[in-house]
Amino acid sequence: MLFNSYSFLIFFPVVLLIHFILPKRMQYIWLLxxxxxxxxxxxxxxxxxxxxxxxxxxISGIAIEGAGSDKARKAAVAASFVLNIGVLFFFxxxxxxxxxxxxxxxxxxxSLPAPAFSFLLPVGISFYTFQALSYTMDVYRKEVRAEKNFxxxxxxxxxxxxxxxxxxxxSKNLLRQVNETHSFDFERMREGLLIMLWGYFLKLVxxxxxxxxxxxxxxxxAEYGGVYLIVASVLFAVQIYCDFAGYSIIxxxxxxxxxxxxxxxxxxxxxxxxxGEFWRRWxxxxxxxxxxxxxxxxxxxxxxxxxxxxxxxxxxxxSGLWHGAAATYxxxxxxxxxxxxxxxxxxxxxxxxxxxxxxxxxSIGHRIVSGLVTFALVDFAWIFxxxxxxxxxxxxxxxxxxxxxxxxxxxGALYELGVSRWGFxxxxxxxxxxxxxxxxxxKGIQIHKMIIEQELWCRWLCYITALWFVLVFGVWGGTYDAxxxxxxxx
Numbered sequence: 007m008l009f010n011s012y013s014f015l016i017f018f019p020v021v022l023l024i025h026f027i028l029p030k031r032m033q034y035i036w037l038l039x040x041x042x043x044x045x046x047x048x049x050x051x052x053x054x055x056x057x058x059x060x061x062x063x064x065i066s067g068i069a070i071e072g073a074g075s076d077k078a079r080k081a082a083v084a085a086s087f088v089l090n091i092g093v094l095f096f097f098x099x100x101x102x103x104x105x106x107x108x109x110x111x112x113x114x115x116x117s118l119p120a121p122a123f124s125f126l127l128p129v130g131i132s133f134y135t136f137q138a139l140s141y142t143m144d145v146y147r148k149e150v151r152a153e154k155n156f157x158x159x160x161x162x163x164x165x166x167x168x169x170x171x172x173x174x175x176x177s178k179n180l181l182r183q184v185n186e187t188h189s190f191d192f193e194r195m196r197e198g199l200l201i202m203l204w205g206y207f208l209k210l211v212x213x214x215x216x217x218x219x220x221x222x223x224x225x226x227x228a229e230y231g232g233v234y235l236i237v238a239s240v241l242f243a244v245q246i247y248c249d250f251a252g253y254s255i256i257x258x259x260x261x262x263x264x265x266x267x268x269x270x271x272x273x274x275x276x277x278x279x280x281x282g283e284f285w286r287r288w289x290x291x292x293x294x295x296x297x298x299x300x301x302x303x304x305x306x307x308x309x310x311x312x313x314x315x316x317x318x319x320x321x322x323x324x325s326g327l328w329h330g331a332a333a334t335y336x337x338x339x340x341x342x343x344x345x346x347x348x349x350x351x352x353x354x355x356x357x358x359x360x361x362x363x364x365x366x367x368x369s370i371g372h373r374i375v376s377g378l379v380t381f382a383l384v385d386f387a388w389i390f391x392x393x394x395x396x397x398x399x400x401x402x403x404x405x406x407x408x409x410x411x412x413x414x415x416x417x418g419a420l421y422e423l424g425v426s427r428w429g430f431x432x433x434x435x436x437x438x439x440x441x442x443x444x445x446x447x448x449k450g451i452q453i454h455k456m457i458i459e460q461e462l463w464c465r466w467l468c469y470i471t472a473l474w475f476v477l478v479f480g481v482w483g484g485t486y487d488a489x490x491x492x493x494x495x496x
Contacts, residue, residue, distance in 0.1 A: 007044050007047040007048070009205075009206075009209075009253065009256045009257075009260075010206065010209055010210060013047070017040075017043075017044070018260060021036075021037070021040045021166075021264075022263060022264065024036055025037060025040075025188075025264060026188075026189070026190045030187040030188070030189075031187075033187065033188060034157065034158055034161050034184055035157060037161055037165070037166075037264070038157055038160055038161040038164065040166060041161065041164040041165055041166035041169060042056075042164060044166035044169065045129075045130070045164065045166070045169060045170070048129045048170075049126060049128070049129075052126075052128040052129070052131075055093060055097070055128050055131065056128075056134060056163070056164060057160075058089075058093065059090055059093065059134060059135055059138045059163065060138065060159065060160045060163045060164065062085075062086055062089045062090060062138075063086055063090065063138040063139065063141055063142050063159075063163070064153070064156055064159050064160075066082045066083065066085060066086035066142050066145075067141060067142060067145040067152035067153065067159075068152050068154070069082040070082045070083060070142070070145050070146050070152065071145060071151065071152040072152075079146060080146075082146075083142055083143070083146050086139065086142045087139060087142070090135050090138065090139055091135075091139075093131075093135075094131060094132065094135050097127060097128055097131060098127060098131065098132070098330075098331055099327075099331045101331065102331030102332065103331075129170050130169055130170030130171060132328055133168075133169070133170060133171060133172050133174055134163055134164065134169060134170075136174050136292075136295055136328075137162075137163060137174050137175055137176075138163050139299070140174070140176055140177065140295060140298075140299060141159075141162070141163075141177040141181070143298075143299055144176065144177050144178060145177075149178060150177045150178055150181065153177075153181060158181075158184050158185060159181070159184075161184050162175075162177060162180055162181040162184050165180065165184075165261070165266070167256075167257040167258075167260040167261045167264075167266075167268070168254075168257045168261065168268055171250070171253045171254070171257075172253075172254060172257070172271055172289070172291050172292070173254055173257070173258075173268055173269050173270075173271040173290070173291035174291040174292055174295055175268060175269065175291070176269075179267075179268075179269060180266070180268070183265075183266050183267065186265075188264065188265030188266070189265070191265070193458075194262060194263070194265065195262075195263050196458065197262060197454060197455070197458060198258075198259045198260065198261070198262030198263035198264075199259065199263060200259070200454040200457065200458070200469075201255055201256075201258055201259030201262060201454055202255070202256050202259030202260060202263075203259075203472055203473065203476065204255055204259075204443075204453075204454065204472075205251075205252045205253070205254075205255030205256035205257075205258075205259060206252070206256065206476050206480070207252075207436070207472070207475065207476050208248040208249075208251055208252035208255065208440070209248060209249060209252035209253070209256070210476055210480030210481055210482075211432070211433075211436045211475065211476060211479050211480050211481070212244060212245070212248040212433065212436045212437060212440060213244075213245045213246075213248035213249035213252055214249075214480070214481035215425060215429060215432070215433045215436075215481050216241040216242070216244050216245040216248070216433060217245050217249075218423070218424040218425050218481070219237070219238055219241055219420070219423045219424065219425055220238050220241050220242045220245055220392070221424075222238075222423040222424050223235060223237075223238035223423065224238060224242070224392055224393070224394075224402075227398065227401065227402050227405065228401075230423075231402075231405035231406075231408075231411070232405055232406065232408065232409045232410055232411045232412075233409055233411050233412050233414055233415065234411070234414065234420075234423075235402050235405055235406050236406055236409075237415075237420065239385055239388065239389055239392075239402075239406075240385060242385075242388055242392050243276070243381070243384065243385045243388050244437060244440075246388065246391075246392075247272070247275065247276065248440065250271075250272070250289070251271070251272040254268075254270075254271035254272060255272075258270070258271075269290065269291055270290065271289060271290050271291050272287065272288065272289070272290065273286075273287040273290065273447070274287060274444040274445075274447055274448045275287040275288040276377075276381055276384075276444070277377060277444055277445065277448050278377065278380050279373060279376040279377050279380055280349060280376065280380055281342065281345040281346055281349055281380060281383060281384070282346060282349060283380075284380060284384055285342070285346075292325070292328070296321050296324065296325055297321075300320075300321055300324060301317055301318070301321045304317045304320060304321075305317055311350075314350075315346075315347045315350065315351075318343055318346045318347060319340070319343040319344075319347065321343070322339040322340065322342045322343030322346065323336060323339050323340055323343060324339070325339045325342075326338050326339020326340060326342075327339065329391070333395075333396050334390050334391065334393055334394075334395065334396055334399060335390075335391065337390045337396060337399075338387050338388075338390040338391040341386075341387045341390065342387055345383060345387075386403075389402055389403060432479050436479070457469075
């Protein structure tokens, strides 16, 4: 069930109504049932994997807390990780691993029969697996107590707003809220619905419209080279941000209406002035997960500069692999890891040059230039993320270098990619609105809170205008079929 589907527009109000009608002691049971129904709407068979991950980590939490020795506690943690990562590996990576082994063996003229595993990737498996494993580690570190109520813990793992594409919540935040009661609150509901509306704007007006151009160019990059690819790559950066952030924002809004507060997964990432800052603002729940449960356990920056850079490369390689079983994702992660290493190595030199030439890092000009350079580096890496193969990515990069068709920017050729001249203007207007909203958020101004503080007539004017904009300019089509979110495949 997609957030932008007709079925969700029926599902969510029903869940909301019954949630607040039921006695408070029964609310978590109802939300658990709704969450499992939500997940089973894709493929009911794979709910068994969700239940398996929930049961393993629930048992491991109790075992860790009740263990009589540190050795037994570590054994429980190891069992939880091996079982969960084992299931994740089988369903997401086994074919990639087999193909990779056979590719290496073929270099020395060895051929082995390769077993073929054909199954649909369970939606959201990487998200709920990491969320469940973070609970295991939090109990081991004694940051939370083991949850004794299985159904409450199961709701923590399967809470439907953020189940299939995040944010990857921590037990210290979401599990605590599961144990609380939630009463109807009009102000909270209004705020949540406004947040959801912004998420729908990002998804339907920007992401799905940009996707039409991106798919057309990347799907036939041999014909659409040069400036076509540059425009499509910039639009893909916009698309993936609005698509993924749109999902997270709708999830935050829906949870808010129900009485829950989810973490903010995106914080103006394209206003970053360095790659390090970008990763503090992009997919925050995953970045902090890798920081807390991989980078720091590897030693972080506590064991010397060289070890720090090795740890960073490991983290970003694993991050790339988390996104998908393909060489393109691994290279994308490696590129970002190399960015981080290069940034650390060259920082003393850059600081020295700033002093020599009297450049002020906090000046407007310096901030704009560093922001544009950061965006260009991030966008370059997105080419590998979006390309069908490494070979295709390399060919596209070569094509971008040889710019010979810059005239398409003013001849109208861009309007032949599936988006009309009018639609393209709407896309540009929506991107400007997004940029202004991010600048305001960067400065600490929350638009939805600012709207709520206005007088009645002004509030309703904003509500109606925003809803009208989404309904009129959203990408619906003659026979609307809800477009999936990009991160569902991870």
